[in-house]
Amino acid sequence: MSYPKIPSWTYSVPATLLLMAPFDILASLAMDIYLPVVPTMPQALGTSPAVIQLTLSLYMLVLGVGQIVFGPISDIVGRRPVLLGGAALFAVSSFLLAGSSSAPLFVALRLLQAIGASASMVATFATVRDVYAGRPESSTIYGLLGSILSFVPALGPIAGALIADHLGWRAIFFFIGLLSVATLFNAGMRWHETRPAAAKIALRPILTSFPFWVYTVGFSTAMGAFFVFFSTAPRILIDKAGFSGIGFSVAFATVALVMIVTARFAKRFVMHWGIAGSLARGMVMLLFGAVLLVFGELVLQPSLLSFVMPMWVIAIGIVLATAVTANGALDAFGDMAGTAVAFYSCVQSIIVGFAGTLFVLFLGGDSAWPLVGYVCVTALTTLFGLWSLHEPA
Numbered sequence: 001m002s003y004p005k006i007p008s009w010t011y012s013v014p015a016t017l018l019l020m021a022p023f024d025i026l027a028s029l030a031m032d033i034y035l036p037v038v039p040t041m042p043q044a045l046g047t048s049p050a051v052i053q054l055t056l057s058l059y060m061l062v063l064g065v066g067q068i069v070f071g072p073i074s075d076i077v078g079r080r081p082v083l084l085g086g087a088a089l090f091a092v093s094s095f096l097l098a099g100s101s102s103a104p105l106f107v108a109l110r111l112l113q114a115i116g117a118s119a120s121m122v123a124t125f126a127t128v129r130d131v132y133a134g135r136p137e138s139s140t141i142y143g144l145l146g147s148i149l150s151f152v153p154a155l156g157p158i159a160g161a162l163i164a165d166h167l168g169w170r171a172i173f174f175f176i177g178l179l180s181v182a183t184l185f186n187a188g189m190r191w192h193e194t195r196p197a198a199a200k201i202a203l204r205p206i207l208t209s210f211p212f213w214v215y216t217v218g219f220s221t222a223m224g225a226f227f228v229f230f231s232t233a234p235r236i237l238i239d240k241a242g243f244s245g246i247g248f249s250v251a252f253a254t255v256a257l258v259m260i261v262t263a264r265f266a267k268r269f270v271m272h273w274g275i276a277g278s279l280a281r282g283m284v285m286l287l288f289g290a291v292l293l294v295f296g297e298l299v300l301q302p303s304l305l306s307f308v309m310p311m312w313v314i315a316i317g318i319v320l321a322t323a324v325t326a327n328g329a330l331d332a333f334g335d336m337a338g339t340a341v342a343f344y345s346c347v348q349s350i351i352v353g354f355a356g357t358l359f360v361l362f363l364g365g366d367s368a369w370p371l372v373g374y375v376c377v378t379a380l381t382t383l384f385g386l387w388s389l390h391e392p393a
Contacts, residue, residue, distance in 0.1 A: 009131040009194055013140055016131075019190055020141075021148055022183040023087065023124050027117035030094070030176055031059055032156030037169040044169060047103035055110040062111055064349030066118030071126065071342020078195045079123045079130065086119025087184040094177035098170040125341045129330050130194035136267045142323050144263045158249060206333060206340050214385035215328035216344055218279050220351035221378035222321035225286060225314055227356045228371045229255070233307075235366040241302040251308050258315040266323040275324040280386055282324075283379040285317030290375040293368040307368055314375065351378075 011019065034056075041052045074082040093112040100106045132138035163171050206212055237243040237251060270278050289310045296306030326344065333340035355378070359370040 009127075009192060011190075013137050017141060017144055019187065020124050020128070021145060022179070023083070023120040023187075024145060025148065025152055026090065026176065026180055026183060027063065027121050028152040029156050029179075030090075030113055030117060031056065032152055033160035033163075033172055033176065036157050036161040037164045037172065040169065045101070045103045045106055051103050051107065055107055058107070059110055059114040060349075060353070062114035063118050063121070064346050064353075066115050067122040067342040067345045069342075070119040070122045072339045074123050074126050075195065075339050078193045079127045080191055080193045082119050083123035083127075083191060084184065084188060086116045086121075086123065087180060087187065088116070089113075090116030090120065091177050091180035091184055094173050094180055098173040098177065122342050122345065125326070125345065127191075127194050129326065129341060130196065133327070133331070136271050138327055140263065140267045140323070142266075142326050144260070144266075148260070155249070155253070206343055209332060210385075211331070211389060212329045212333075212340070212344070214382065214389060215279065215325045216347050217351070217378065217385060218283065218321050218382040219325035219329065219344070220348045220355075221283065221286065221375070221382050222318040222325070223348055224352040224356045224378060225318060225371065225375050226255075227352050228359060228374050229311055229314070231356070231360050232365050232368070232370055236302050236307055236368070240366060241304075241307070251304060254308065255311050255315050258312045259319050262316050262319040263323070266319060269320060270324055275328045276386055276389070278320050278324045279328065280383060282317040282320030283383050285320060286314050286375045286379045289314035289317060290372045290379075293372050297368045297372070310368075314371075 009016075038052055038056070039049075041047075042049050045052075070082055070086065090113055093109045093116060097106065097109045097113065100109055128138065128141055132141060160172050163175055233252060234248065237248050243251060266278075269281075273281060289312075292310035292313060293307070296303075296310060300306035326341075329344050330340045356370075356374055359374045363369040363373055
């Protein structure tokens, strides 16, 4: 089923990525680049560490939940105004954060920053759904967007530390503000409206769709695997394996590099295996990586070989999954893509944040067992869901 676009999207895939990727990178960067100065912020703002921690937690919460609000709004007023309005709010709040001197104002501005990031993210992915639904290029875009984002947690804190050391913590937010203004200006010149003319809002068809839940759980499996890896890697590689800070960053970045290389071939994989087949093979790769982690945990000492190399296998599975889960989950909702994307992202955030954290808390964050446990439970659940759908894999 096709939906008219006003006007049609004529950019190539590389041009589309250059236009879209900065919005998702900035939304993540606003969290990660700030981490190195978190210990110094209570003294700088005259508050407690708990309040500063609240600025991190609230940012993540609003970033996910806010999409439920902006998804339906983008179905009503369009992707472009939601994207540009969110980006403008993000930019303004970033500059104001650089000049804030009180804790209450700082918390309020972080909330506004998260709201702006949430709006721009949902508009970005709704646009991908509008333009590339049913086209093989979508797997390349989804795969590369996910792979690029995996670099942010590795490089963001390094950039934040360098900026803070030379220019102070305020320069971090001023830097983010400058980047967001450049991104906003570029989008204002080039981002065309893509909302279907017949767009509507309806929650029941989304929430009662079994394929939506199967593919959303598949997406949560992939993103959660990276989340648990990110949560446990410092304690395993630095504390137990003895990696330096730079060595850890390089090892961490190799996982992102594997994802980017794999994403280059995602289009071929999807054309050959189909959506269900690609997701099933992604889950199998995740499970294979989990088996290698078990071997490393039982037989080897914490090292690049025992922990990072199995993660390379898992990284391949992550790309195979994320390249197709959006299409599988949102396929039936072309006329309400904004709303569907919002729930897709929000449900994923809840599953990853809740289940991923539980596995780390109960199985210990200084071993591979949380990653093994999360991958096994969620990947097997996804495979069972695919089998229940009776889709050829």
